[in-house]
Amino acid sequence: ETGVTQTPRHLVMGMTNKKSLKCEQHLGHNAMYWYKQSAKKPLELMFVYNFKEQTENNSVPSRFSPECPNSSHLFLHLHTLQPEDSALYLCASSREGPEASSYEQYFGPGTRLTVT
Amino acid sequence: SQKIEQNSEALNIQEGKTATLTCNYTNYSPAYLQWYRQDPGRGPVFLLLIRENEKEKRKERLKVTFDTTLKQSLFHITASQPADSATYLCGPEDKLIFGAGTRLAVHP
Numbered sequence: 163e164t165g166v167t168q169t170p171r172h173l174v175m176g177m178t179n180k181k182s183l184k185c186e187q188h189l190g191h192n193a194m195y196w197y198k199q200s201a202k203k204p205l206e207l208m209f210v211y212n213f214k215e216q217t218e219n220n221s222v223p224s225r226f227s228p229e230c231p232n233s234s235h236l237f238l239h240l241h242t243l244q245p246e247d248s249a250l251y252l253c254a255s256s257r258e259g260p261e262a263s264s265y266e267q268y269f270g271p272g273t274r275l276t277v278t
Numbered sequence: 279s280q281k282i283e284q285n286s287e288a289l290n291i292q293e294g295k296t297a298t299l300t301c302n303y304t305n306y307s308p309a310y311l312q313w314y315r316q317d318p319g320r321g322p323v324f325l326l327l328i329r330e331n332e333k334e335k336r337k338e339r340l341k342v343t344f345d346t347t348l349k350q351s352l353f354h355i356t357a358s359q360p361a362d363s364a365t366y367l368c369g370p371e372d373k374l375i376f377g378a379g380t381r382l383a384v385h386p
Contacts, residue, residue, distance in 0.1 A: 164323065195373065204282075205322075205367070205376040218374070252321050256373070265371055266312055269321030 165189045168253050168270035175243065176278055183238040183273050185253030193258040194236040195267065196228060199250040211236060212258060243277045250274055280306045284368060284377035292385055297358045299380045301351040301368035308370035311351045313342055316365045316379065325366075326353075358384045 166187045175181050187194065196208040210218035211230040225247075227239040236253055254267040281304040291297050301311065310329040314322035328335045328344045328351065335342045341354040355362050363384050369376035 164321070166321075202286075202378070204378040205369075207374050210373075220374075250319075254321070254373075265310075266324040266327055267314075267322075267373060268324065269314075272319070272321050274319070 164268045164270065166253060166255055166268050166270035168251075168273050170273060171271060172274045172276075174276045174278060175240070177243060177245075179243075180239070180241040182240065183251055183253075183275075185236040185238075185270055187234055187253075187255040187268070187270075189255060189257075189268060191255035191257045191268070192233055193256045194230060194233070195254040195256075196236065196238050197252040197254065199252055199272070201249075205252070208238075240275075243275075245277050248275055248277045280304065280375060282306070282368060282370065282375050282377040284366075285380045286378060288381040288383055290383045290385065291358055293359060295358055297355040297362065297382055297384070299353040299366050299382065301353065301377055303349050303370070306349075306370065307346075308372075310371045311342075311344060312369050312371070313340075313351075313353050314367040314369070316367060322367055355382075358382075360384045360386055 169184045193212045195210050198206045207220050208222045209228045214230050225242050229237040250272045252272045253270040256267045283302045312327045313325045316322040326337055326342045328342045339356045343352045365379040365381045367376050367379040
């Protein structure tokens, strides 16, 4: 596998529920990302963290709340979601900065989220 | 606005032929482009990266070109196999946007 794990792999939740998605990377990377992938649409970047600091918030609704306690772990807290939020949520990591020799991203397997 | 565009139509080819996928960018000057493979229900997997000062990059049966004049990258798979069937994505170094991907189907 890629060295990036995500749990759970599948999640069904009601619109009033609160749940969290977890991502972990064991690659020593300093940057972590959340993407949303809906059917037949491009990957949509949601959040970027670099050395635990949020560096990008791509106009994401506040019902999605990210948390990055350290460079290896990333969470996405979900509450009062809408049916249109149903999608594949992908986590990725990369090594960024002038010392990096390459910048490719490593993606996790994703969490398939269904909001009912 | 900045755009990365890939053929939305699926590409169907016969086993053994060369598959060529296109990635065009608009209002953008990426320092490099990356190509990924994505299988259904899985995350993308990195394949190749090409820098703007590199005309061509190869890895086994894969070849990527980068034409900054045409604002285009081409991704080639030679001697294609049914196992190459997947969706292929391209994206720039800032990782902020990706193309929607082109689905490749290689038929025996």
